[in-house]
Amino acid sequence: MSALPQSSAHKWPQEPGSGRGRSHGTSSTEPFDRWFRYPAGFASDYVAMLLDSLGLAKGTLVDCFAGSGVTGTAARKRGLDFVGIEAHPLVAEVARLKLIPMATPAQVRALSDEIRASAQVMAKVDTKALTAETDLVRRSFDKETLSRLVGLRRLVQDKMAEPAAPYLKWALLGTLRDVADVKVGWPYQRPGVSRKPRYTDPLARLMARAEMIAEDLESLDQDRGAAEMVVGDSRDSQTWAGVTDAASACVASPPYLNNFDYADATRLELYFWGEVRTWADMCREVRSDMLTATTQQSSVGEKASAIAALEAMDDEAARQVLKLVDAIGEVQKSRSRRAKEYDRVAPAYFVAMRQILENLHAHLAPEASVLWLVGDSAPYGVYVDTPRLIGELGVGAGFEFVDDVQLRVRGNRWGSNTDRHKVVLSERLLILRRPA
Ligand SMILES: C[S@@+](CC[C@H](N)C(=O)[O-])C[C@H]1O[C@@H](n2cnc3c(N)ncnc32)[C@H](O)[C@@H]1O
Structure with missing residues (x-):
């Protein structure tokens, strides 16, 4: 049973016609965002709508999965201060150059x-x-x-x-x-x-x-909001050390459960510049601070410690995740061919979400809103209601659940060819609030 109430009647923005959530929208033409097309990047026009719906005239906006900094450019345009945290060093670099000009x-x-x-x-x-x-x-x-x-x-x-x-x-x-x-x-x-x-x-x-x-x-004038980009792991409370503890809102999109590998997606740029030359370099230099969201990143050891952490949490969301891990494990065992270890990804992923939500909670002002764009998933056909589970983990971390809005149906990336499941997946906007 879900611990969350049903969605409220508040109208949160649907995606604009020009682009759809993660499909970049106007990002290729928007000043700054057009510098580099990050595959996981927000659509600039959608972020603009989200910020407008918050109606903030001043304050600091946080994005704990800042990527190429699209939330930051939208915040700056509205005169808001911004703090971004991003684990991928190359992508964090372009965000920093966009948000903190270092040359005229x-x-x-x-x-x-x-x-x-x-x-x-x-x-x-x-x-x-x-x-x-x-x-x-x-x-x-x-x-x-x-x-x-x-x-x-x-x-x-x-x-x-x-x-x-x-x-x-x-x-x-x-x-x-x-x-x-x-x-x-x-x-x-x-x-x-x-x-x-x-x-x-x-x-x-x-x-x-x-x-x-x-x-x-x-095109920048000097009076717009100030920005900061932290390169690091938003699971780690030390990464947040310099972040205000009274931010006005968080607008972000976490990695989707098994969506794609962000380090691999930028391999051409990493290899060409010479920062990374092999897969091993990439795991060490680029992936080390990223939370586990794909089977390539998962391990037996991390699964074991995540299961222990979920058991220790002793709340409804953690119990639901543990049940899902068992269900995924059963399907994997029943397969005649070698199965991908989705049962290792899910526990690590949700433990990471809980840690990040706890850190976020400690850095938001009372009544601050959290808007996260995130999709659900279905490893080997086992439905994982990721947004709902994140919402419940958020409640465990001290947030109030506000809404869970379906934006659109989306294609799936779990399994391939014959492994493809028939579960309809959606892109959702999860809204939480730090209580007064
Ligand atoms: C869906 S993308 C967000 C992209 C961003 N909204 C943009 O407009 O570019 C998720 C991001 O989370 C980052 N990430 C993964 N693990 C992280 C961690 N532990 N701490 C901070 N960022 C992380 C990934 O590298 C990726 O850039």
């Missing part, structure tokens, strides 16, 4: 002119040098394009001491998927499937993107 538009334009001039003299690297690139990078571009991209990367990397260089880095990372000649559609790259590149000249594309960044920086 003039500096970005000057460096971009310098790089254009150097590129005209030293346009590309010798194709022999390309053997040093990772397999994914080599397979994503034709040789000529890749030798130009690598040449541009060297020019930008040589300038990393300059304040504008990180902006040129992101202009170049944004260029990668523009000029790739294989399917690099989100969330997964498919280097075996060719496509016509959207743009053919990496230098021209880099320059266009750098100019777009300069224009967006120019």
Whole structure:
């Protein structure tokens, strides 16, 4: 039995016609949000509607799964202060550059002119040098394009001491998927499937993107809200140490249970820039602070400690999660083929949600609202009402349940081919409130 009341009659915003929740909406044209298309990113227009529905004139907005900072740009536009926490270091970097300008538009334009001039003299690297690139990078571009991209990367990397260089880095990372000649559609790259590149000249594309960044920086006036980006794990109370304990609201979208692997989704950018070269590097450098939401991240040890934590919680939500874990485990055992270990993901995921909700509760002002966009799921056909369970875990952490609004039906990503279940899944808006 659910511990939550039925939904209230309050009208929360449905998704705008121009875009749907997680399908990016106007993010590719919105200043700042257009710098990089993060597959998990909020639709800018939907976040704008959520913020408008809160009607906050001042205060601090928190996003404990800040990603590329779309909530932050919407908060700034409304004069609100913003604190974002994000575990993926590369994605947190672009959010920080968007929200905390570190160079002037003039500096970005000057460096971009310098790089254009150097590129005209030293346009590309010798194709022999390309053997040093990772397999994914080599397979994503034709040789000529890749030798130009690598040449541009060297020019930008040589300038990393300059304040504008990180902006040129992101202009170049944004260029990668523009000029790739294989399917690099989100969330997964498919280097075996060719496509016509959207743009053919990496230098021209880099320059266009750098100019777009300069224009967006120019559009900022100094009086808008202040922002802070924390790179780290929002499960850990230490990560929240510098965050105000009187934030006005939280607008966020947590990872969906087994939706996709955020580190893998950005492998092309990570590998190209050279921060990460192998899967092992990626697990160590990128994934280490991320909560477990996919089978690739799960482990027997984490399952055991999550089960122990749920048992110790001794509340209705924890008992429901434990029952679901058993039900998923039973289905896995009954399968003739090797099953994915969804029973390891679910307990770790919900324990993480509870920890984050507790941290959030400690950093919100009385009566502050929490708006989380999240979907449900059905591992091997076992229905997991994720938004409802998160709501109940939130009540256990001290929140009041306000509403659980269905936004739309969505496709599922559990199982593949013959494993695909028939359960209809939905995208939902969960609303909680910190009591007065
Ligand atoms: C659905 S995405 C949110 C994207 C964001 N709304 C945006 O507009 O870009 C969920 C994010 O949570 C991040 N994440 C996963 N585990 C985390 C953790 N323990 N602490 C903080 N962020 C985490 C993921 O890296 C991912 O970027």
